[in-house]
Amino acid sequence: MTESFTVSFKKEVIQIVENGNIILQSPKRKLTLHRWNPGIQTALKSLAYSNHTLDQLRHLVIKNDGLEGLFKFNYYFQKFINLGWICHSVSPLATAIPIAEDYLFNCVNVDWQQQSFSISRFAYFHQSKKQMVLESPLSKAKLILFDWRGAALISKLSEPQTCTSLISGIPNITEIIAQQFIQLLLATKMLSIEDKNPHLVQWEFHDLLFHSRSRAGKHDNPLGVTYRFVNKIKPLPVVKNQTSDKIIELYKPDLKYLAKTDTSLTQVLESRRSIRNYDTTAITIQQLGELLYRCARIKKIIKYDMGETSQRPYPAGGALYELEIYPVINSCDGLESGLYYYQPLEHNLYKISEVNNHVETLLKKACNSSGNHDVPQILLVITARFSRIFWKYQTIGYSLILKHVGVLYQTLYLVATAMKLAPCALGTGDSDLFAKVAGINYYEESSVGEFILGSLKQKDSKI
Numbered sequence: 007m008t009e010s011f012t013v014s015f016k017k018e019v020i021q022i023v024e025n026g027n028i029i030l031q032s033p034k035r036k037l038t039l040h041r042w043n044p045g046i047q048t049a050l051k052s053l054a055y056s057n058h059t060l061d062q063l064r065h066l067v068i069k070n071d072g073l074e075g076l077f078k079f080n081y082y083f084q085k086f087i088n089l090g091w092i093c094h095s096v097s098p099l100a101t102a103i104p105i106a107e108d109y110l111f112n113c114v115n116v117d118w119q120q121q122s123f124s125i126s127r128f129a130y131f132h133q134s135k136k137q138m139v140l141e142s143p144l145s146k147a148k149l150i151l152f153d154w155r156g157a158a159l160i161s162k163l164s165e166p167q168t169c170t171s172l173i174s175g176i177p178n179i180t181e182i183i184a185q186q187f188i189q190l191l192l193a194t195k196m197l198s199i200e201d202k203n204p205h206l207v208q209w210e211f212h213d214l215l216f217h218s219r220s221r222a223g224k225h226d227n228p229l230g231v232t233y234r235f236v237n238k239i240k241p242l243p244v245v246k247n248q249t250s251d252k253i254i255e256l257y258k259p260d261l262k263y264l265a266k267t268d269t270s271l272t273q274v275l276e277s278r279r280s281i282r283n284y285d286t287t288a289i290t291i292q293q294l295g296e297l298l299y300r301c302a303r304i305k306k307i308i309k310y311d312m313g314e315t316s317q318r319p320y321p322a323g324g325a326l327y328e329l330e331i332y333p334v335i336n337s338c339d340g341l342e343s344g345l346y347y348y349q350p351l352e353h354n355l356y357k358i359s360e361v362n363n364h365v366e367t368l369l370k371k372a373c374n375s376s377g378n379h380d381v382p383q384i385l386l387v388i389t390a391r392f393s394r395i396f397w398k399y400q401t402i403g404y405s406l407i408l409k410h411v412g413v414l415y416q417t418l419y420l421v422a423t424a425m426k427l428a429p430c431a432l433g434t435g436d437s438d439l440f441a442k443v444a445g446i447n448y449y450e451e452s453s454v455g456e457f458i459l460g461s462l463k464q465k466d467s468k469i
């Protein structure tokens with residue numbers, strides 16, 4: 007069955023003859039064939055242009071080089087597959103292009119009369135470079151669909167289909183072509199196999215896609231620092247341009263004094279707890295000021311050719327610091343209720359809005375997330391200004407942001423514990439609602455974390 011696919015090199019694989027050796031090269035790999043026979047060279051040339059099946063290439067090699075040449079060719083061809091260099095195509099429907107190394111393309115025996123097939127719940131269609139592409143986090147290939155019939159077949163595979171039922175209503179697709187197409191989908195792990203794999207049962211579509219695409223190994227997208235928007239989009243400044251006619255100066259603690267008197271790191275780590283009920287006396291504006299100063303202020307701004315970075319108490323990838331903090335105040339001694347923005351350079355609060363229905367809903371939802379304990383005295387909504395990260399990093403951008411949220415959570419936990427406050431991280435929040443309340447564009451800046459805070463009851467004070 008393998009033989010019925012046409013096979014070709016990926017476009018990025020180039021071949022040259024140098025000092026009597028054939029050199030094959032992709033952006034990441036180089037392979038030198040020292041001793042080669044004319045049949046192999048002809049086969050390699052036709053792999054660059056395709057339209058040949060593997061069977062046809064093998065015949066070509068045998069004709070020129072005999073059986074010994076065939077063994078060599080088979081060995082090299084398997085190596086090319088493993089390197090992710092070989093595309094398999096089914097005319098007129100689709101081609102499978104490898105997107106990672108350690109690639110396998112194994113065909114299995116199928117009882118075409120009995121077996122039915124359906125598309126994996128992890129597979130997805132999207133448009134890329136004016137082509138319809140089928141991808142899946144389970145697959146190390148992407149399928150380019152040549153015409154609408156490929157898409158129609160995939161759509162029919164949302165329900166189990168035999169080859170016979172699959173082609174009904176699809177013009178000019180024979181059962182043989184449908185069988186080749188199914189083999190292509192099977193070999194690239196696009197068909198449903200999750201029922202047989204207990205490790206896949208708990209994975210949700212978006213989680214597995216995010217996991218596989220934000221780490222190296224299962225794709226060939228550029229990963230890490232690429233600065234792909236240089237000269238196209240201006241980098242965002244380190245400090246957000248926020249305006250308000252109500253600016254509240256915050257208290258700055260005496261760090262030298264704290265360094266002498268603060269609870270030890272071990273005591274803080276050992277006594278830290280998530281606390282969701284508060285004392286009857288509310289947290290104060292001075293405590294909020296101290297917490298924000300100790301956790302999140304800008305200590306220094308550094309300007310580079312490639313934009314601005316800063317130094318703050320917590321670490322962040324590339325020192326880009328895309329996270330912003332918006333305190334939602336329910337009850338805080340010395341501060342009116344409402345929504346504020348924390349300006350980390352000036353160490354000020356900018357008032358954004360009074361309490362309204364939306365602000366109350368944010369507090370209510372935070373209370374729900376905490377298991378319906380006390381309504382938080384303060385809810386810190388953490389947003390990300392995405393472009394700060396996306397401008398520099400590719401593929402890992404969003405996962406970096408979520409890691410930063412964790413770093414900030416722990417910093418808030420530890421400082422709040424040292425300050426004898428009641429802290430608790432939250433795992434859920436409504437980014438759409440927050441964008442509306444704060445007047446920010448969801449795709450430019452959205453909430454990515456929530457942290458609740460209040461005064462500590464005497465009985466919870468264990469330090």
Ligand SMILES: Cc1cc2nc3c(=O)[nH]c(=O)nc-3n(C[C@H](O)[C@H](O)[C@H](O)COP(=O)(O)O)c2cc1C
Pocket residue numbers: 278279280281282375376377415430431432433434
């Ligand atoms: C990322 C993260 C998300 C959390 N989400 C919630 C949440 O939604 N609701 C809640 O009540 N607690 C939440 N917590 C607090 C955990 O329940 C708590 O840390 C855990 O039970 C261990 O207890 P401890 O913090 O007192 O040591 C979260 C903690 C973290 C770090």
